[in-house]
Amino acid sequence: MDEKDLRTIIEQVLSEMNVSGSAAPAVEAACAKACEAPANIEDGCIPDITEVDIRKQYLVENPEHGEEYAELKMNAPCRLGIGKAGARYKTLPQLEFRAAHSAAQDAVFNDVDEEFVKSQGLFIVQTQCDSKDTYLTRPDLGRKLSPEAVATIKEKCKKNPTVQIYVADGLSSASVAANIPDLLPAIMQGLQNYKIDVGTPFFVKFGRVAVMDEISELTGAEVTCTLIGERPGLITAESMSAYIAYKATVGMPEARRTVVSNIHRNGTIPAEAGAHIADIIKIMLEKKASGTDLKL
Amino acid sequence: MREELLSVGIDLGTSTTQLVFSRLFIENMAGSYSVPRMEITGKEIQYKSHIYFTPLMDQNTIDFPKIRQIVEREYERAGVKKEEIDTGAVIITGETARKENAREVVNALSGFAGDFVVATAGPDLESVIAGKGAGTDVYSRENRRMAVNIDIGGGTSNLAAFWQGDTVDTGCLDVGGRLIRVDRDTGKVTYIAPKLLRIIEGEGFSIRLGGPFSVEGVRPLLRILVRALEQSVGLRRDCKYYELLITNHGLSPQVLGSRADKPAPSCATGAGGGEERWEPPASGTPSHTKAEWGNGEERWEPVSCVSFSGGVAAVLYHPEDYPDPLQFGDMGILLAREIRSSRLFRELRVIESAETIRATVVGAGSHTTEISGSTITYANAEFPLKNLPVLKLAREEEQPGRLAGALERKLRWFWTEGQPVRLAVALEGEANPTFVRVQEYAKELLTGLAPNLRAGLPTLVVVAQDMAKALGQTLLSMAGSGGALVCLDGIRLSEGDYIDIGRPAAGGSVLPVVVKTLVFQK
Numbered sequence: 001m002d003e004k005d006l007r008t009i010i011e012q013v014l015s016e017m018n019v020s021g022s023a024a025p026a027v028e029a030a031c032a033k034a035c036e037a038p039a040n041i042e043d044g045c046i047p048d049i050t051e052v053d054i055r056k057q058y059l060v061e062n063p064e065h066g067e068e069y070a071e072l073k074m075n076a077p078c079r080l081g082i083g084k085a086g087a088r089y090k091t092l093p094q095l096e097f098r099a100a101h102s103a104a105q106d107a108v109f110n111d112v113d114e115e116f117v118k119s120q121g122l123f124i125v126q127t128q129c130d131s132k133d134t135y136l137t138r139p140d141l142g143r144k145l146s147p148e149a150v151a152t153i154k155e156k157c158k159k160n161p162t163v164q165i166y167v168a169d170g171l172s173s174a175s176v177a178a179n180i181p182d183l184l185p186a187i188m189q190g191l192q193n194y195k196i197d198v199g200t201p202f203f204v205k206f207g208r209v210a211v212m213d214e215i216s217e218l219t220g221a222e223v224t225c226t227l228i229g230e231r232p233g234l235i236t237a238e239s240m241s242a243y244i245a246y247k248a249t250v251g252m253p254e255a256r257r258t259v260v261s262n263i264h265r266n267g268t269i270p271a272e273a274g275a276h277i278a279d280i281i282k283i284m285l286e287k288k289a290s291g292t293d294l295k296l
Numbered sequence: 297m298r299e300e301l302l303s304v305g306i307d308l309g310t311s312t313t314q315l316v317f318s319r320l321f322i323e324n325m326a327g328s329y330s331v332p333r334m335e336i337t338g339k340e341i342q343y344k345s346h347i348y349f350t351p352l353m354d355q356n357t358i359d360f361p362k363i364r365q366i367v368e369r370e371y372e373r374a375g376v377k378k379e380e381i382d383t384g385a386v387i388i389t390g391e392t393a394r395k396e397n398a399r400e401v402v403n404a405l406s407g408f409a410g411d412f413v414v415a416t417a418g419p420d421l422e423s424v425i426a427g428k429g430a431g432t433d434v435y436s437r438e439n440r441r442m443a444v445n446i447d448i449g450g451g452t453s454n455l456a457a458f459w460q461g462d463t464v465d466t467g468c469l470d471v472g473g474r475l476i477r478v479d480r481d482t483g484k485v486t487y488i489a490p491k492l493l494r495i496i497e498g499e500g501f502s503i504r505l506g507g508p509f510s511v512e513g514v515r516p517l518l519r520i521l522v523r524a525l526e527q528s529v530g531l532r533r534d535c536k537y538y539e540l541l542i543t544n545h546g547l548s549p550q551v552l553g554s555r556a557d558k559p560a561p562s563c564a565t566g567a568g569g570g571e572e573r574w575e576p577p578a579s580g581t582p583s584h585t586k587a588e589w590g591n592g593e594e595r596w597e598p599v600s601c602v603s604f605s606g607g608v609a610a611v612l613y614h615p616e617d618y619p620d621p622l623q624f625g626d627m628g629i630l631l632a633r634e635i636r637s638s639r640l641f642r643e644l645r646v647i648e649s650a651e652t653i654r655a656t657v658v659g660a661g662s663h664t665t666e667i668s669g670s671t672i673t674y675a676n677a678e679f680p681l682k683n684l685p686v687l688k689l690a691r692e693e694e695q696p697g698r699l700a701g702a703l704e705r706k707l708r709w710f711w712t713e714g715q716p717v718r719l720a721v722a723l724e725g726e727a728n729p730t731f732v733r734v735q736e737y738a739k740e741l742l743t744g745l746a747p748n749l750r751a752g753l754p755t756l757v758v759v760a761q762d763m764a765k766a767l768g769q770t771l772l773s774m775a776g777s778g779g780a781l782v783c784l785d786g787i788r789l790s791e792g793d794y795i796d797i798g799r800p801a802a803g804g805s806v807l808p809v810v811v812k813t814l815v816f817q818k
Contacts, residue, residue: 267330271729273331
């Protein structure tokens with residue numbers, strides 16, 4: 001920010017404060033002072049509060065059974081045993097809460113970086129949503145491919161593969177960036193080991209789960225698997241789910257989808273989840289069923 | 297979905313032989329939309345055998361045909377067929393483990409009792425198994441204390457120290473109820489254990505083999521044995537026969553408190569046995585393990601609680617039931633009385649054990665089997681895989697570029713007669729490895745294991761962190777699908793351990809595992 005910007009701001013503030021005509025010298029003085037003050041930049045770092053592992057965070061003062069409580073906390077990431085200041089949260093948990101909330105908002109509202117998607121060897125198609133706002137307000141449009149998408153898939157995808165895998169942003173773009181580099185190759189490798197034929201993977205922007213039904217019909221795949229960003233919570237914004245269906249068709253009951261949820265670095269880790277998903281797909285092909293029809 | 301495993305425990309002790317059948321319940325503890333997480337959720341003892349005197353041919357030989365009869369009879373009585381047994385352990389303990397045919401008997405019996413019944417021996421394992429059978433680990437966890445179980449059998453006292461539920465150390469003394477035996481009709485002493493003879497000689501006590509037995513005459517000797525027990529849990533340091541009475545080692549100074557003068561002799565391992573059979577650890581072999589553990593761990597509290605198990609403990613907790621001191625024709629009841637009036641009872645909190653005389657057999661039946669993680673890989677392997685020596689890679693050896701070399705070098709330690717042996721490679725792994733990292737692991741493992749692969753041996757990898765499914769599939773992908781491979785996780789192994797892997801359970805998602813640990817560390 002240069003001196004001119006600073007002057008504008010100070011003038012604006014003073015005028016909003018209803019300081020009368022004699023503001024000019026005051027502006028000059030304040031501005032000069034602000035500019036004179038040596039830029040005092042410290043070397044220190046503010047700790048990154050998002051790095052705090054809440055499983056290990058125990059803030060109750062003078063606890064009766066602190067050690068036991070802390071040990072229990074290791075079982076699940078939950079905001080318990082974080083103490084209080086009067087009737088309120090302590091400052092740190094309050095800030096952590098807001099940071100988690102911000103991360104969740106970002107995960108929903110940001111777009112997945114297209115360069116990243118391409119680096120994963122995926123081409124991009126879009127549903128009938130033309131923006132994030134439409135996507136969030138019109139779930140029905142997020143379940144239908146745009147005409148261009150239909151054409152691209154027809155052109156680029158292998159026909160009638162045994163398995164069709166695609167990635168969708170869903171409600172967390174952060175999840176795609178965090179998990180796909182480890183999740184997708186692990187599934188691919190697992191299927192390859194079983195010598196299961198896999199179609200051309202791609203990325204669906206503004207995609208909801210059920211768009212898989214149209215994709216299944218379009219590609220003629222036996223099993224369709226979507227890797228989609230989960231609605232973020234306050235524990236992680238990076239969680240991903242795999243929805244997998246045997247011969248999905250438009251309008252089929254939701255119960256026909258098998259889901260593996262909670263894929264992220266503090267849940268089921270992506271590399272391990274990918275290996276597991278490959279096994280599920282194999283069983284699905286053997287049993288020719290999915291969702292509640294399939295006992296795993 | 298709850299699945300059951302039927303488990304058998306057989307204990308061939310110095311004086312008694314027993315058997316139990318228990319059921320282990322396995323359930324998926326993860327939600328239905330998550331990757332499964334199978335856990336042992338319950339243990340239930342289904343049948344307890346009679347308690348038999350361990351049959352011997354002579355002083356140095358176990359009577360295997362008789363033992364076999366006992367086992368057959370008990371299976372029949374319980375209505376259990378050998379084929380129904382999923383898992384379990386045979387443990388040979390105390391003086392019986394030192395008989396000439398001990399190894400043959402325990403191996404033959406484990407095969408006879410069921411396909412995946414593991415043969416175990418060695419005072420360290422015995423201590424842990426008895427401590428868990430007595431429930432001391434549970435008490436220690438729930439009360440967050442340092443608790444020691446002393447399993448006082450016929451020939452030995454096995455100590456297991458638990459800190460907040462974890463086994464932190466074991467020890468063993470040659471103190472037991474049948475070290476002096478008496479003919480009840482003639483009142484003459486019929487047996488005195490060799491170490492006791494040396495104490496008797498050193499102190500000039502009058503008791504001698506073939507001579508008369510008197511309660512008063514044996515008392516000074518019993519006091520010495522009790523003082524050794526007091527010293528074994530850190531209550532004193534002045535028992536001059538303590539060192540003599542140690543079987544292989546006592547509890548280490550880290551457990552007893554830093555004031556102890558002398559580091560504990562390291563515990564013995566039977567590393568290097570490439571054959572199918574379980575090698576009872578020879579005492580006195582140098583160990584490579586305790587050093588990494590003793591960096592001044594001061595966080596442990598001194599021993600504050602003690603529990604007792606074993607035959608002598610049955611008398612100890614209920615002395616009123618045993619009015620005749622020579623009811624069993626040995627010094628056991630008198631030893632129990634002496635312990636009751638010792639500092640062990642006055643200065644420590646004495647915990648009621650879950651089991652006394654049956655602690656070891658219950659431990660063998662119910663507390664030896666663990667299950668692997670639920671996302672694992674196995675292919676072409678023939679289960680059960682028994683008695684696999686463990687090759688443990690250190691944390692820094694897992695770094696990229698170092699793993700293959702370290703593995704290849706350590707592999708040679710296990711070679712017998714210049715030949716590679718079947719073994720399990722143990723790794724810590726990473727909490728959230730990238731796929732590329734998993735590939736690095738796989739590549740280096742295969743490079744390091746090349747001599748074994750060439751020899752047609754299976755690839756057996758045990759990772760502590762949850763990554764075995766991805767790692768296993770990567771290994772399969774890189775090595776080709778022909779060879780046998782088992783890659784499991786959720787089990788942390790140490791150098792010198794042996795591991796047995798049973799047939800897949802719970803729909804094939806997990807493998808039952810018995811780890812024969814000789815080393816305890818946190």
